Amino acid sequence: MTSLLEYLPGFVYASWLTIEITVLVILVSWISGLVAAFGKRSRWLLLRVPSQFYVWSVRGTPALVQVFVIYFGLPQLGIRMSPLVAGVITLGLNSGAYVAEIIRGGLMAIPKGQYESPIALGLSHFQSMRRIILPQVSRIILPSLTNEAIATLKNTSLLSSITVVELTFHAQIVIARTFQPFHFYIMAAVFYLAMTTVLTQLSAFLEKRNATNS
Template structure:
């Protein structure tokens, strides 16, 4: 018989672990957006050697499991003298992974902008960087928000893989308490509820951003 009273005394620890999960996710999303934006700008530029490197990066990240990438960062880098804490390794792996997907999302947003806008701005004497910063990127970001939101929610859920590199986020904390109390269903259902709460919060914030941007466009 299920007994959720066992979970009650551990709620503060589970909430603390949830905050760590949120911290990992937000930092990884921020890193992924910066990396993705840099990657797509290089890919659309005339810097062919760098564009080839970016193409390889996107191809490799999208074609390999996130778990393998996380293990490469946490267990692999120490072989070449680079040791990262579980937290830094998790944020790095998740951020690098997200960057590849954000790059493709932003590229699709940029490509969707009519070419006439770029040509008109060039005819007015605006420089390419200025056009991208003031005209193209704001529109591309607005168009890309739904896809960025979906990827961000996926990233939040994938942060549970950080438990495999000994980071005490929500999944690992739930698993430890479940094993100690032999109450696997109770603790895993509680963890699922907390993940659902966090993804719902992400969805709410992203929809609010989408509405605000659509209103400003009008």
């Protein structure tokens, strides 16, 4: 039987690449989610309708299908991307639709007076959002954002279907070489579990700190 320790460094490297992909996807998702959340609340149809369509269409279709559309479909329109870029953009936009709903829910949880008071004090809408509203929203949505980040990390396994050598694809390569699917899928699962546990503990720490500062 092949020694698992022999392949441990490769799994560590693949896990690190998975973390890097996750960070990039989260950045894309937060940007697209924030834009879509405010777009859905906008009075302007040119902002509201595209934002509503984006959230509706992304949440209503499988992430794997979206990956295939971006990576295999767009080249027919003359748009070509590397597997990594296509994967980050697709998962980022996918997660962004859920982040948009999380942010929108957080904004709706803020009492109406919190929006009106800063304006009455002479602050602009942008200043009131940046200084008063968004800090409160961030505390409300932190647990949900953490859950979405964990889901994002696990969704990186979908990129194995377009040959991005993240943790799942690395496990498949090793299994093809050793014919030991049980051992190496379990090893991959342990690495995923370790990474999601770190995210969960980080979230608990941030929630506790926010509660202390409140």
